[in-house]
Amino acid sequence: MKQKFFSISVNRSLMIALVAMLAMGACKSKKKAVQQPAPPVPVEQVQEATPTPAPVSSGEEVAAEKLENYFNSVAAAGNVTIANQTIQEALRMFSNQETPVLIVIHEENGIKDYDEPTTIAKYLEYLKDTKKNLNYISDIRMDANGKVSELELRRK
Template identity: 75%
Template sequence: MKQSVSTLSVKRILFMGLVLTLAMGACKSKKKAVQPTPPPAPVEQVVEQAPPPPPARSAEEIAAEKLENSFNAVANAGSLNAADQSIQQTLAMFSNQETPVLIVIHEENGIKDYDEPTTIKRYLEYLKDTKKNLNYISDIRLDANGKVSELELRRK
């Protein structure tokens, strides 16, 4: 069979194109292999900083937390003797047994309405009798000796 010259030249062109393509691909890969690899990026050392210390709590915050715990201890006491002991410990935190306790029953536009004022002694007896602490401390005032001189409560 006789092939035409044009068929041979087309085959030859395709073969040459294939060889040329392979040669170009091989050159690129050699070029990459010859180039030195870039140095690794510098590793940043992470220095752990100690977390900042929590802000110091004020004497009022500490006293309020202790009083909340004391009120719960009186309300949840298992016996009358335990409640009386908790009451005596709580009274020691106050300037006297007649320290006023104000209970906010309503507030609107910054104007507060209070329940009938009571004393800390009567409030603690109330907690002992009802066995429920339905209020939380909203404001506390301390005297120069660090004892509670006034207490404001709100409903939970």
Template identity: 70%
Template sequence: MKKRTLQSPLNRLVFIALFGLLAMGACKSKKKVVAEPAPPAPVEKVEPAPAPAPAQPSAEEVAVGKLENYFSSIANSTNVQAANSTIQEALSMFSNQETPVLIVIYEESGIKDYDEPTTIVKYLNYLKDTKKNLNFISDIRLDANGRVSELELRRK
């Protein structure tokens, strides 16, 4: 008896699949398909963000710098005339000659203890007489015209 091999459905399916694969493989061209390279995507030119402008010092910072220079030049002046002319220049920065100058001698828990209050004229003359600049500016208040209306100092 002869057995037919294509009688079973599984055998038929395998045979058709093999035949289809061979037919598809034989139809392919031997030439390689060269895909054209896609044009490069447009690249956005990213301009670096401009560097931030250097921060301009506030009016208080400028005033502190000038006053510290005046204080040190008065204390280090070689003669009385030079000290007096520097005092007159420094006084032009203040709202008046009676501007209060407070010197902090002690602070605890935010409570400040001040030396006896003085005026700017007295303090500048004190610097001239003692030739020692022992304090630095810790707080400054300006009026509407940009002139110093109150000054707070601390020991260095």
């Protein structure tokens, strides 16, 4: 019985030693792999393309963007004084305070239904009172002087 126990423990010891040597050998090969620098990657020569000019915004696009900012500022103004100052700045972009503002409430087959027409002065006051800008600019018309002569809005 003692001989059997001895042979089992020897077999077990040899197995443990073999596993330990394999583990140590694997660690060393991993270290070598990590320590070796990666082979250089070939770099392709890229010809620099001629820079394309930035798209030029039309006067209408610039005006629409400024007006959207004014509308949001009036609606978000902290007090009446700030809102009134912003309204005065925005009105300078229009040909006059009676510039028509049309709000599209429905469109089907190219036929538009508008809410009751208003003026830019009244619309800005409406934004100040409600503190909500629920519309976006869908069409803007400019006069020869670069001032807004008509504005068409839609629901967001």
